[in-house]
Amino acid sequence: xxxxxxxxxxxxxxxxxxxxxxxxxxxxxxxxxxxxxxxxxxxxxxxxxxxxxxxxxxxxxxxxxxxxxxxxxxxxxxxxxxxxxxxxxxxxxxxxxxxxxxxxxxxxxxxxxxxxxxxxxxxxxxxxxxxxxxxxxxxxxxxxxxxxxxxxxxxxxxxxxxxxxxxxxxxxxxxxxxxxxxxxxxxxxxxxxxxxxxxxxxxxxxxxxxxxx
Amino acid sequence: xxxxxxxxxxxxxxxxxxxxxxxxxxxxxxxxxxxxxxxxxxxxxxxxxxxxxxxxxxxxxxxxxxxxxxxxxxxxxxxxxxxxxxxxxxx
Numbered sequence: 001x002x003x004x005x006x007x008x009x010x011x012x013x014x015x016x017x018x019x020x021x022x023x024x025x026x027x028x029x030x031x032x033x034x035x036x037x038x039x040x041x042x043x044x045x046x047x048x049x050x051x052x053x054x055x056x057x058x059x060x061x062x063x064x065x066x067x068x069x070x071x072x073x074x075x076x077x078x079x080x081x082x083x084x085x086x087x088x089x090x091x092x093x094x095x096x097x098x099x100x101x102x103x104x105x106x107x108x109x110x111x112x113x114x115x116x117x118x119x120x121x122x123x124x125x126x127x128x129x130x131x132x133x134x135x136x137x138x139x140x141x142x143x144x145x146x147x148x149x150x151x152x153x154x155x156x157x158x159x160x161x162x163x164x165x166x167x168x169x170x171x172x173x174x175x176x177x178x179x180x181x182x183x184x185x186x187x188x189x190x191x192x193x194x195x196x197x198x199x200x201x202x203x204x205x206x207x208x209x210x211x212x213x
Numbered sequence: 214x215x216x217x218x219x220x221x222x223x224x225x226x227x228x229x230x231x232x233x234x235x236x237x238x239x240x241x242x243x244x245x246x247x248x249x250x251x252x253x254x255x256x257x258x259x260x261x262x263x264x265x266x267x268x269x270x271x272x273x274x275x276x277x278x279x280x281x282x283x284x285x286x287x288x289x290x291x292x293x294x295x296x297x298x299x300x301x302x303x304x
Contacts, residue, residue, distance in 0.1 A: 018270055021273060022270075022272065022273060022276055025273050025276035025277050026276055028277070028280065029276060029277070029279045029280030029283075030280065031280070032280030032281060032284060033280055033283055033284060033287075036280070036284040036287060036288075037287060040284075040287055040288055040291055043245070044291065044295075046245065047295055050242075062233065062236065066229060066233050069229050070226060070229060073222060073225045073226060073229070074222065076222075076259060076263045077215075077218050077219065077221075077222045077263075079263070080215075080218050080263050080265075081215055081218065084214050084215060084218075088214075189263070189264070190264050193259050193260075193263040193264045194259075194264065196259055196263070197255075197256040197259045197260065200252045200255045200256050200259070201249075201252045201256065203229075203232070203252070204232060204248035204249050204251060204252035205245075205248070205249070207233075207236070208232055208233060208235060208236030208244070208248050209236065209244070211236040211237050212236065212237055212238060212239050212240065212244070
């Protein structure tokens with residue numbers, strides 16, 4: 001058991017916890033701007049080339065994207081569940097919830113990888129093997145460029161999250177956290193759910209396109 | 214204890230279902246608006262419930278809101294041309 005004492009610059013452990021949370025919120029504010037600019041750029045192009053974006057969007061894998069959205073939403077529940085369990089000193093369940101969270105993250109990456117392979121087979125990968133389909137014009141490639149940049153950056157964020165969740169799962173199992181101190185879990189939970197929220201916007205922008213005939 | 218999270222999770226999944234179904238509805242130009250609107254509601258639930266914005270300290274609203282506040286400038290100034298000029302972009 002680690003001795004519970006705040007770092008020297010904090011008067012109490014509660015202050016330290018509060019500061020850690022606010023620090024993560026500051027980082028997330030920069031992420032809002034980062035992803036916000038990316039998504040805004042996408043919509044500007046979409047307004048400029050509405051028909052081409054709809055044509056290109058038809059080739060996205062809506063089912064796979066939906067499954068991935070459900071996986072991430074579920075992982076946010078298991079993430080907060082781990083925090084709730086550690087608050088009750090139910091360490092075994094807290095660690096299990098964290099391992100399930102990481103597993104759901106891996107499942108997301110697996111589905112995404114499969115989707116990328118399918119995209120490659122469909123010749124929708126800009127710079128590698130992109131082919132315009134009948135009635136498509138070059139702006140259709142812009143859509144796919146955004147698709148790979150946005151989902152790629154998101155996958156990097158998620159991968160970082162998975163590593164962090166796994167580290168914390170082991171820490172939790174070794175009782176580094178308890179009802180008295182679980183600040184790192186809370187901070188990580190913020191990051192995890194934020195990455196989930198970003199995906200919700202990417203899904204809305206990329207997937208439900210051009211299916212209405 | 215976990216009930217609020219499970220209810221939120223169900224609501225989020227239902228909203229996902231609505232978003233997917235809306236893709237097949239003849240909404241015309243309102244598709245992006247509908248999908249983006251649903252994403253905003255979903256993200257609001259994630260922020261309020263899963264990221265516990267409703268819990269103290271209240272000052273985290275300032276930090277959380279700052280990013281979105283600056284984003285308003287980007288969005289606002291970015292769309293001025295589209296909102297105020299007829300027939301833009303040309304062609």
